[in-house]
Amino acid sequence: MKTNLPTTQSALVLDTKLDNWETSTGFRKVEIPVPAIDERQNPQDVLSVLIEIRYAGVCGTDRGIWKRSVFQELIFSSLEAEKKTTRIMGHEFMGEVIEAGSQVKNIYGISEGDNVSGDSHVTCGKCFYCRVGEEEVCQDQRILGVSTDGVFAKYIKIPAKNLWQVDVNRIRPEICAILDPFGNAVHACSKVELGGRRIAVLGCGPIGMFTILLANAFGAAKVIAVDTNEANLAMAKKLGAHATFLLSAPAQVSADPELVEEIHKLTYGKGVDVTFEMAGPNSSINNALAVTRSGGDVMLFGLRDGDFVIPSFNKVIVRGLNLHGVIGRQIFQTWQTSQRMLSNEANGIQEKIWDIILKGGEDIVVPLQSYTKELFEKKMEEHPKIILQM
Ligand SMILES: [Zn+2]
Ligand SMILES: [Zn+2]
The missing domain is CATH 3.90.180.10 (Medium-chain alcohol dehydrogenases, catalytic domain)
Known part of the structure; x- marks a missing residue:
């Protein structure tokens, strides 16, 4: 003692x-x-x-x-x-x-x-x-x-x-x-291959920012950062995000059409290969599903209590999206x-x-x-x- x-x-x-x-x-x-x-x-x-x-x-x-x-x-x-x-x-x-x-x-x-x-x-x-x-x-x-x-x-x-x-x-x-x-981001970035892939990070708090750093280190071809806060996006850019998108106040449920359009523009009409959902609101989940290309991966990390609505859920299956829940390390x-x-x-x-x-x-x-x-x-x-x- x-x-x-x-x-x-x-x-x-x-x-x-x-x-x-x-x-x-x-x-x-x-x-x-x-x-x-x-x-x-x-x-x-x-x-x-x-x-x-x-x-x-x-x-x-x-x-x-x-x-x-x-x-x-x-x-x-x-x-x-x-x-x-x-x-x-x-x-x-x-x-x-x-x-x-x-x-x-x-x-x-x-x-x-x-x-x-x-x-x-x-x-x-x-x-x-x-x-x-x-x-x-x-x-x-x-x-x-x-x-x-x-x-x-x-x-x-x-x-x-x-x-x-x-x-x-x-x-x-x-x-x-x-x-x-930092380990949360490492865990999320270790679930699927990021080398040569285009990724989006929805939600640029510290773990989203760590994800941007790691995705670049793991050889991502393009990193798009999305947030509702301008200062966070400026920081994301300094950390190596190739493009940023300022979301207006998130809608209750549905995906943001402007974000979806912008990400399709940045990915030659396809959508990103991998999306990291690191914000949590229902609309952010729908943004994640909408900006990911068919056959791509959606990493679900943002956590909120309560029931969520996913319009046209059948598209998740028809488009062959892969959903991954990421918890802890x-x-x-x-x-x-x-x-x-x-x-x-x-x-x-x-x-x-x-x-x-x-x-x-x-x-x-x-x-x-x-x-x-x-x-x-x-x-x-x-x-x-x-x-x-x-
Ligand atoms: Zn913590
Ligand atoms: Zn146990």
């Missing part, structure tokens, strides 16, 4: 007792106990680690919870099962292992002092999917910062099986903290690919993420001590990606 740790610490939480889901927004900064490895009390701690977090990425999921638009069911039901009302937010992290359970070194080769990031999905390891190596669709998983406590605190305890060791000499620590969302195959793509200086991906998406760290790194709801909200509005520093 570490004796030099404080007993309490600040954390950003959602408190379901104090914050009414329907009427509140934001996270609370509260004092919580510093967790401890206690193998006598919790036998599973033999395989847990205590991490001192250095940086934590703020994700679209966190923004969604901030606005109370996603994961209500999962947060409430998991808290109820744990008989408590506060959930520590956040799931993208980089830090140092400061204490490891007695079996962590034996089983995972991870030791105190190691720098780590890790997957946000805590999978069961026992179900059919885990056993056949498809942990991303584990049927008994918890998500950090959603259905189990997350990483928006200086000291966190998590299962060592989720960790991925990082070398901060190869990948800067702020970028190690966003390996999890392949553990740890995706992590290996992510590390290699970021370590390769020749492709410029790491440099562009740092210089363009993370603006060289300027203004996008928020120390936890200076957190206020107003400041955080302002930063999230101003930048596609912000990072908490503990």
